[in-house]
Amino acid sequence: MTNRINAADRDEVLFAFHQAYERPTAEQIVEWTNRYPQFAEDIRAHAAVAWDWAARPTGADQEVDEIVSARAYSQALNLIYNAEMSSAASEKEATCRTFQQMVAAVGKETYLLAREIDVGRGVLADLFNGWMRPPIRQRLLDALLGPLRTTREEFNSALECALRQPYLGHAKADQAPVVIQRSCDEIIRGDSSMSQDRKRYWLEED
Amino acid sequence: MGTKVGDETPPKSTDLAGWREAIAAGRLKSFRLEALAAAFQDLGHRDTQVRNALAKHLSDSVLGLLRRRVSFSKPNQGQDIILRVQGEVFSALLQPQSADGRALRKAFGPRVEFRLKDALAAEDRERGMPTARKEKKAPPAEGEGDAEEPGIDIDGAREPADSDDVSEPTCRADRLSPQEDVVDDLPSDEMEKMFDEINVEQILDSVTDYRKRLAFRLYMEDVPFKTTKENTVSIASVLDVSEKTARDWVTEVRQLLGQHQGVKRLQQPRVGVRS
Numbered sequence: 001m002t003n004r005i006n007a008a009d010r011d012e013v014l015f016a017f018h019q020a021y022e023r024p025t026a027e028q029i030v031e032w033t034n035r036y037p038q039f040a041e042d043i044r045a046h047a048a049v050a051w052d053w054a055a056r057p058t059g060a061d062q063e064v065d066e067i068v069s070a071r072a073y074s075q076a077l078n079l080i081y082n083a084e085m086s087s088a089a090s091e092k093e094a095t096c097r098t099f100q101q102m103v104a105a106v107g108k109e110t111y112l113l114a115r116e117i118d119v120g121r122g123v124l125a126d127l128f129n130g131w132m133r134p135p136i137r138q139r140l141l142d143a144l145l146g147p148l149r150t151t152r153e154e155f156n157s158a159l160e161c162a163l164r165q166p167y168l169g170h171a172k173a174d175q176a177p178v179v180i181q182r183s184c185d186e187i188i189r190g191d192s193s194m195s196q197d198r199k200r201y202w203l204e205e206d
Numbered sequence: 207m208g209t210k211v212g213d214e215t216p217p218k219s220t221d222l223a224g225w226r227e228a229i230a231a232g233r234l235k236s237f238r239l240e241a242l243a244a245a246f247q248d249l250g251h252r253d254t255q256v257r258n259a260l261a262k263h264l265s266d267s268v269l270g271l272l273r274r275r276v277s278f279s280k281p282n283q284g285q286d287i288i289l290r291v292q293g294e295v296f297s298a299l300l301q302p303q304s305a306d307g308r309a310l311r312k313a314f315g316p317r318v319e320f321r322l323k324d325a326l327a328a329e330d331r332e333r334g335m336p337t338a339r340k341e342k343k344a345p346p347a348e349g350e351g352d353a354e355e356p357g358i359d360i361d362g363a364r365e366p367a368d369s370d371d372v373s374e375p376t377c378r379a380d381r382l383s384p385q386e387d388v389v390d391d392l393p394s395d396e397m398e399k400m401f402d403e404i405n406v407e408q409i410l411d412s413v414t415d416y417r418k419r420l421a422f423r424l425y426m427e428d429v430p431f432k433t434t435k436e437n438t439v440s441i442a443s444v445l446d447v448s449e450k451t452a453r454d455w456v457t458e459v460r461q462l463l464g465q466h467q468g469v470k471r472l473q474q475p476r477v478g479v480r481s
Contacts, residue, residue, distance in 0.1 A: 011305060018320045026429045026439045033446070044445060045327035048416035051423045053275060053323075056407050064269045068285055075289060076265045076296045077258070083300040084251060 013039050014046055023054035089164065096161035099128035102148045117143045119202060120191035126182070127159075130166030133181045134159065139204050140184065216241035219248040222256065229259045239267055239314035247302040247311070264299070268292050271318050276326075279411040287329065291322045330416035409466055413459055417445050421452055422459040431456075 013036050021028055029047045033040040103110060110128060114121035119140065126132045127140075136159070145155060166179045188194070188202045200206050216237040217224025225245055228234060234242065246260040272291055276284035295318055298306030309317045413419045424441045425431075432449035433440045441452040 014324065015309075015317075015320050018323055019316060026424055026427075026441070026444045029444050030439045033444075040446065041331065042327065044420065045331050045416050046323055048330065048420040048423075049323045049326045051420060052326075052407075052410070055410075055423070056277070064266060064273055065285075068288065069266055069269060072269055072289060072292045073262050073265045075293055076261045079293065079296045079300060080251075080257070080261060 010039055010042065014042055017043060017046060018050070021050065023050055093161060093165070096157055097150075097154060098161055099148075099158050102150055102154075102158065103128070106147065106149055108147070113144075113147055116147055118198065119143070120188075120193040120198075122191050122193065123187055123202070126187045127184075128162060130162030130164070131179060131181050132187055133183045134163075136184050137188070137202060137204060140188075140202055216245070219244035222249055222252055225249065225256050225260070226253065229256060234259070234263045239264065240311055242267075243299060243310045243314055246299055247307065261296075265292065265296070267314075268295050268318055271315055272322055275319065275322055277407075277411055279408065287322075287325055291318070291325050294321055294325070327416070330414070333414045406463065409463055410459070413462065415455075417447075418455040418459055421445055421455040425456045 013032075017024070017032055024032070024047045029043065032043050036043065103113060108116075110124050111121045114124045123132075123140070124144075127136065141152070141155065144150075145152065148155070150158075163181075166181070168179060182190075185203060188199055191199070194202075197206075214233060214236040217228060219241070228237070242260055242264055246257065246264060249256060249260075251257055269288060269292060272288045273284075276288055278284055280287055295306075295310070298304055298321075299310060301307045302311075306317060306321070410419055410422070413422075421441050424444060429444070430438075430440045431452045432442045440449075441456070442449045445452060445455075447455075
């Protein structure tokens with residue numbers, strides 16, 4: 001057995017086994033299954049494939065079907081595209097300051113902030129959780145910039161972040177959590193804690 | 207004489223201009239795949255055309271490596287597993303920090319083959335997983351079991367993986383009558399001679415249980431079923447089963463081979479051959 005095997009990681013063990021023997025003998029299989037009993041069945045399955053390969057000469061390079069080649073290339077391009085999208089999203093998220101971070105930075109809680117600007121706490125909770133579809137009413141936005149000590153750009157960036165990764169809440173016993181996004185106006189109108197006057201105010205209908 | 211892979215020194219993995227030139231001159235084939243993998247990772251999306259050209263060359267190279275190893279007798283002529291492994295390789299290429307992502311820069315071919323071996327082994331294991339214990343079967347009806355081409359019905363999935371109880375045969379070959387069991391009494395050296403004349407591998411392909419294939423291959427190498435000798439291994443110890451299970455597995459495969467028309471023909475007197 002080679003000394004380079006020192007980690008009990010499955011891939012490392014199996015790759016080392018793959019590298020070590022083109023066609024492992026019975027003794028070698030037993031030696032490795034004894035040494036790595038946790039991967040014993042994997043080692044046997046790999047050994048069986050190794051024997052299959054050894055029994056079938058590979059010969060010259062095989063011609064690859066053009067259709068398969070096109071499908072494989074298309075699959076590769078899709079993976080590249082997905083990786084780029086995911087990387088771009090992670091970069092944005094890494095630079096994004098969330099609403100929750102803004103609230104924490106000014107030493108407040110959502111309900112205190114709601115009380116301060118006299119809006120229903122549910123309205124702010126929906127906004128911060130990513131459940132409020134833009135556009136956001138200008139009056140609400142202006143009212144929040146000061147207490148959150150933030151800029152319009154940073155606010156918009158936090159809004160994008162929240163919408164991209166909304167808070168999911170708790171799953172029900174029989175279904176996964178779902179996010180139902182509503183418009184700013186719908187949320188304001190549906191808030192039961194505000195008077196009709198306050199609703200009209202935030203809907204800019206006064 | 208044509209340029210061989212690895213003949214030329216590739217540009218540095220971060221040398222975008224160098225790779226642009228190499229692509230324009232159609233020189234990618236002369237570079238080692240490890241160099242292409244490193245360039246693909248290090249250049250990233252700096253130049254879409256370069257990235258796509260590298261991706262295309264790597265994709266075709268991976269397909270070539272896989273096609274050499276995947277039997278056409280696999281489902282969909284092996285294309286499904288080939289595309290699956292090709293996808294795994296590309297996912298790894300796109301994650302340079304992953305173990306596979308790093309390994310592809312050092313030993314591209316061996317890593318691709320390892321991923322394929324792992325995928326084939328996983329497929330084998332999946333098929334070899336015990337489902338439910340079989341119910342006791344009624345004896346086969348007359349004529350049943352000899353009408354179809356042999357082999358396609360062998361199903362290791364129904365074999366209890368860790369049980370020594372092999373009272374239930376798992377392949378159609380077991381339903382053969384003694385007369386049809388044409389190879390069961392042949393010594394292994396005669397079998398070997400006979401197997402040289404038929405495509406044994408094609409038949410073994412139909413044995414979906416890797417443990418049975420391995421048991422048979424070890425048997426053909428004269429590994430004993432069981433031994434009491436110290437420091438000597440046996441088929442039973444390799445596969446961690448009882449001697450009876452090991453014997454039954456080998457018998458199953460031998461009987462399957464015996465069902466093959468080619469073997470039957472070999473058993474018949476041939477014209478022009480002295481008896």
